[in-house]
Amino acid sequence: EPEVTQTPSHQVTQMGQEVILRCVPISNHLYFYWYRQILGQKVEFLVSFYNNEISEKSEIFDDQFSVERPDGSNFTLKIRSTKLEDSAMYFCASTTGAGANVLTFGAGSRLTVL
Amino acid sequence: AQSVTQPDIHITVSEGASLELRCNYSYGATPYLFWYVQSPGQGLQLLLKYFSGDTLVQGIKGFEAEFKRSQSSFNLRKPSVHWSDAAEYFCAVGARNTGNQFYFGTGTSLTVIP
Numbered sequence: 001e002p003e004v005t006q007t008p009s010h011q012v013t014q015m016g017q018e019v020i021l022r023c024v025p026i027s028n029h030l031y032f033y034w035y036r037q038i039l040g041q042k043v044e045f046l047v048s049f050y051n052n053e054i055s056e057k058s059e060i061f062d063d064q065f066s067v068e069r070p071d072g073s074n075f076t077l078k079i080r081s082t083k084l085e086d087s088a089m090y091f092c093a094s095t096t097g098a099g100a101n102v103l104t105f106g107a108g109s110r111l112t113v114l
Numbered sequence: 115a116q117s118v119t120q121p122d123i124h125i126t127v128s129e130g131a132s133l134e135l136r137c138n139y140s141y142g143a144t145p146y147l148f149w150y151v152q153s154p155g156q157g158l159q160l161l162l163k164y165f166s167g168d169t170l171v172q173g174i175k176g177f178e179a180e181f182k183r184s185q186s187s188f189n190l191r192k193p194s195v196h197w198s199d200a201a202e203y204f205c206a207v208g209a210r211n212t213g214n215q216f217y218f219g220t221g222t223s224l225t226v227i228p
Binding site: 006042102104105 | 163
Protein backbone atom coordinates (compact mmCIF):
# COMPACT_ATOMS: atom_id res chain seq x y z
CA GLU A 1 0.00 0.00 0.00
CA PRO A 2 1.42 3.40 -0.92
CA GLU A 3 2.55 5.46 2.03
CA VAL A 4 3.84 8.88 2.94
CA THR A 5 7.38 8.73 4.28
CA GLN A 6 8.98 11.28 6.57
CA THR A 7 12.55 11.89 7.65
CA PRO A 8 14.03 12.23 10.15
CA SER A 9 11.87 10.35 12.63
CA HIS A 10 13.40 12.37 15.45
CA GLN A 11 15.56 15.48 15.43
CA VAL A 12 17.05 17.32 18.35
CA THR A 13 18.25 20.86 17.75
CA GLN A 14 19.37 23.93 19.62
CA MET A 15 17.13 26.97 19.82
CA GLY A 16 17.81 29.35 16.96
CA GLN A 17 18.98 26.66 14.56
CA GLU A 18 17.37 25.96 11.20
CA VAL A 19 15.57 22.66 10.73
CA ILE A 20 14.34 20.98 7.57
CA LEU A 21 11.81 18.18 7.80
CA ARG A 22 11.39 16.06 4.72
CA CYS A 23 8.42 14.20 3.31
CA VAL A 24 7.87 12.03 0.28
CA PRO A 25 4.16 12.09 -0.52
CA ILE A 26 2.37 9.37 -2.44
CA SER A 27 3.43 9.67 -6.04
CA ASN A 28 0.09 10.44 -7.70
CA HIS A 29 -1.07 12.83 -5.00
CA LEU A 30 -1.38 16.50 -5.83
CA TYR A 31 -2.13 18.21 -2.50
CA PHE A 32 0.33 18.25 0.35
CA TYR A 33 0.00 19.29 3.94
CA TRP A 34 1.92 19.82 7.13
CA TYR A 35 0.33 19.41 10.53
CA ARG A 36 1.87 19.51 13.95
CA GLN A 37 1.00 18.00 17.30
CA ILE A 38 2.47 19.47 20.44
CA LEU A 39 2.72 16.82 23.13
CA GLY A 40 -0.67 16.25 24.71
CA GLN A 41 -2.47 18.63 22.40
CA LYS A 42 -4.53 18.33 19.26
CA VAL A 43 -3.24 17.90 15.75
CA GLU A 44 -3.10 21.38 14.19
CA PHE A 45 -3.07 22.41 10.57
CA LEU A 46 -0.03 24.36 9.41
CA VAL A 47 -0.14 24.65 5.63
CA SER A 48 -1.47 23.14 2.43
CA PHE A 49 0.38 23.17 -0.87
CA TYR A 50 -0.85 22.64 -4.41
CA ASN A 51 0.58 23.33 -7.83
CA ASN A 52 3.86 24.51 -6.34
CA GLU A 53 2.38 27.13 -4.12
CA ILE A 54 0.80 27.51 -0.72
CA SER A 55 -2.98 27.25 -1.00
CA GLU A 56 -3.80 27.82 2.63
CA LYS A 57 -1.95 28.42 5.88
CA SER A 58 -2.82 28.80 9.51
CA GLU A 59 -1.85 31.51 11.98
CA ILE A 60 0.84 29.17 13.29
CA PHE A 61 2.60 29.22 9.94
CA ASP A 62 4.43 32.52 10.38
CA ASP A 63 7.52 33.88 8.64
CA GLN A 64 9.74 31.37 10.42
CA PHE A 65 8.15 28.57 8.41
CA SER A 66 8.44 27.79 4.74
CA VAL A 67 7.59 24.88 2.49
CA GLU A 68 9.05 23.73 -0.74
CA ARG A 69 8.75 20.97 -3.30
CA PRO A 70 12.28 21.15 -4.64
CA ASP A 71 12.42 18.18 -6.96
CA GLY A 72 8.94 16.87 -7.74
CA SER A 73 9.05 14.16 -5.09
CA ASN A 74 10.13 15.69 -1.79
CA PHE A 75 8.01 18.14 0.17
CA THR A 76 9.93 19.97 2.86
CA LEU A 77 9.09 22.07 5.87
CA LYS A 78 11.76 24.50 6.98
CA ILE A 79 11.81 26.24 10.31
CA ARG A 80 14.26 29.12 9.98
CA SER A 81 15.11 29.80 13.61
CA THR A 82 13.65 27.27 15.98
CA LYS A 83 12.06 28.21 19.27
CA LEU A 84 11.37 26.03 22.27
CA GLU A 85 7.69 26.06 21.46
CA ASP A 86 8.36 24.50 18.05
CA SER A 87 8.99 21.20 19.81
CA ALA A 88 6.28 18.93 18.46
CA MET A 89 5.50 16.02 16.20
CA TYR A 90 5.20 17.20 12.63
CA PHE A 91 3.02 15.21 10.26
CA CYS A 92 3.10 15.36 6.50
CA ALA A 93 -0.01 14.34 4.57
CA SER A 94 -1.08 14.11 0.97
CA THR A 95 -4.20 13.52 -1.06
CA THR A 96 -5.14 13.10 -4.68
CA GLY A 97 -7.46 16.04 -4.38
CA ALA A 98 -9.94 14.36 -6.68
CA GLY A 99 -13.36 14.36 -5.09
CA ALA A 100 -13.30 13.28 -1.47
CA ASN A 101 -10.55 14.86 0.54
CA VAL A 102 -9.05 11.90 2.40
CA LEU A 103 -5.58 12.58 3.73
CA THR A 104 -2.88 9.95 4.01
CA PHE A 105 -0.49 10.79 6.82
CA GLY A 106 3.13 9.93 7.38
CA ALA A 107 4.47 8.53 10.64
CA GLY A 108 5.68 11.95 11.74
CA SER A 109 8.93 13.67 12.60
CA ARG A 110 9.48 14.48 16.23
CA LEU A 111 11.32 17.77 16.73
CA THR A 112 12.87 18.58 20.07
CA VAL A 113 14.23 22.09 20.53
CA LEU A 114 16.60 22.58 23.46
CA ALA B 115 -15.92 28.59 13.70
CA GLN B 116 -15.06 25.02 12.96
CA SER B 117 -14.20 22.79 15.90
CA VAL B 118 -14.18 19.21 17.00
CA THR B 119 -14.71 18.11 20.57
CA GLN B 120 -13.74 14.76 21.98
CA PRO B 121 -14.96 14.93 25.56
CA ASP B 122 -13.15 11.84 26.79
CA ILE B 123 -9.41 12.32 27.16
CA HIS B 124 -8.76 8.78 28.30
CA ILE B 125 -10.89 5.63 28.30
CA THR B 126 -10.08 2.23 29.75
CA VAL B 127 -12.00 -0.86 28.71
CA SER B 128 -11.59 -4.57 29.23
CA GLU B 129 -10.73 -6.74 26.30
CA GLY B 130 -13.92 -8.07 24.74
CA ALA B 131 -16.03 -5.20 26.03
CA SER B 132 -17.82 -2.78 23.76
CA LEU B 133 -16.45 0.68 23.04
CA GLU B 134 -17.88 4.05 22.15
CA LEU B 135 -15.73 7.12 21.62
CA ARG B 136 -17.57 10.41 21.43
CA CYS B 137 -17.07 13.16 18.89
CA ASN B 138 -19.02 16.37 18.45
CA TYR B 139 -18.33 18.91 15.76
CA SER B 140 -19.19 22.45 14.87
CA TYR B 141 -19.05 23.23 11.19
CA GLY B 142 -20.74 25.80 9.03
CA ALA B 143 -21.43 23.56 6.08
CA THR B 144 -22.13 19.86 5.61
CA PRO B 145 -18.91 18.28 6.73
CA TYR B 146 -16.80 15.36 5.83
CA LEU B 147 -16.13 13.40 9.02
CA PHE B 148 -13.26 11.10 9.80
CA TRP B 149 -11.81 8.93 12.51
CA TYR B 150 -8.08 8.36 12.59
CA VAL B 151 -6.08 6.09 14.88
CA GLN B 152 -2.51 6.69 16.01
CA SER B 153 -0.60 3.77 17.48
CA PRO B 154 2.58 4.54 19.43
CA GLY B 155 5.34 5.65 17.08
CA GLN B 156 3.02 5.48 14.09
CA GLY B 157 1.32 7.99 11.86
CA LEU B 158 -2.37 8.69 11.63
CA GLN B 159 -4.25 5.84 10.00
CA LEU B 160 -7.72 6.37 8.58
CA LEU B 161 -10.32 4.16 10.29
CA LEU B 162 -13.40 5.36 8.47
CA LYS B 163 -15.03 8.35 6.85
CA TYR B 164 -18.46 9.82 6.23
CA PHE B 165 -19.23 11.92 3.20
CA SER B 166 -22.91 11.37 2.50
CA GLY B 167 -25.59 8.70 2.30
CA ASP B 168 -25.97 6.02 4.93
CA THR B 169 -25.27 7.60 8.29
CA LEU B 170 -23.79 4.40 9.70
CA VAL B 171 -20.39 3.80 8.18
CA GLN B 172 -18.17 0.79 8.51
CA GLY B 173 -14.43 1.04 8.77
CA ILE B 174 -11.38 -1.11 9.17
CA LYS B 175 -10.60 -3.29 12.19
CA GLY B 176 -14.29 -3.79 12.98
CA PHE B 177 -15.00 -0.15 13.79
CA GLU B 178 -18.14 1.73 12.82
CA ALA B 179 -19.40 5.26 13.35
CA GLU B 180 -22.77 6.92 13.13
CA PHE B 181 -23.36 10.43 11.87
CA LYS B 182 -26.18 12.17 13.72
CA ARG B 183 -26.80 15.57 12.21
CA SER B 184 -29.30 16.63 14.89
CA GLN B 185 -26.68 16.03 17.58
CA SER B 186 -23.68 17.15 15.52
CA SER B 187 -22.04 13.92 16.54
CA PHE B 188 -19.98 11.21 14.89
CA ASN B 189 -19.32 8.62 17.58
CA LEU B 190 -17.01 5.68 16.99
CA ARG B 191 -18.03 2.22 18.15
CA LYS B 192 -16.69 -1.28 18.29
CA PRO B 193 -18.68 -4.20 19.72
CA SER B 194 -15.71 -6.13 21.09
CA VAL B 195 -12.37 -4.49 21.77
CA HIS B 196 -9.06 -6.27 21.22
CA TRP B 197 -5.83 -5.53 23.07
CA SER B 198 -4.34 -4.30 19.80
CA ASP B 199 -6.92 -1.49 19.69
CA ALA B 200 -5.04 0.40 22.40
CA ALA B 201 -4.08 3.66 20.73
CA GLU B 202 -4.96 7.32 20.38
CA TYR B 203 -8.12 8.05 18.40
CA PHE B 204 -8.76 11.33 16.63
CA CYS B 205 -11.99 12.61 15.18
CA ALA B 206 -11.64 15.13 12.37
CA VAL B 207 -13.88 17.27 10.22
CA GLY B 208 -12.97 18.44 6.76
CA ALA B 209 -14.35 20.72 4.12
CA ARG B 210 -15.97 19.59 0.93
CA ASN B 211 -13.61 21.81 -1.03
CA THR B 212 -10.47 20.03 -2.02
CA GLY B 213 -7.37 21.54 -0.51
CA ASN B 214 -8.94 22.75 2.69
CA GLN B 215 -7.53 21.64 5.99
CA PHE B 216 -8.88 19.19 8.51
CA TYR B 217 -9.82 20.16 12.04
CA PHE B 218 -8.90 17.57 14.61
CA GLY B 219 -10.19 16.89 18.08
CA THR B 220 -7.79 16.59 20.99
CA GLY B 221 -7.92 12.81 20.82
CA THR B 222 -9.02 10.01 23.11
CA SER B 223 -6.44 7.64 24.49
CA LEU B 224 -7.72 4.08 24.74
CA THR B 225 -6.26 1.59 27.19
CA VAL B 226 -7.35 -2.04 26.94
CA ILE B 227 -6.93 -4.24 29.99
CA PRO B 228 -6.84 -8.02 29.72
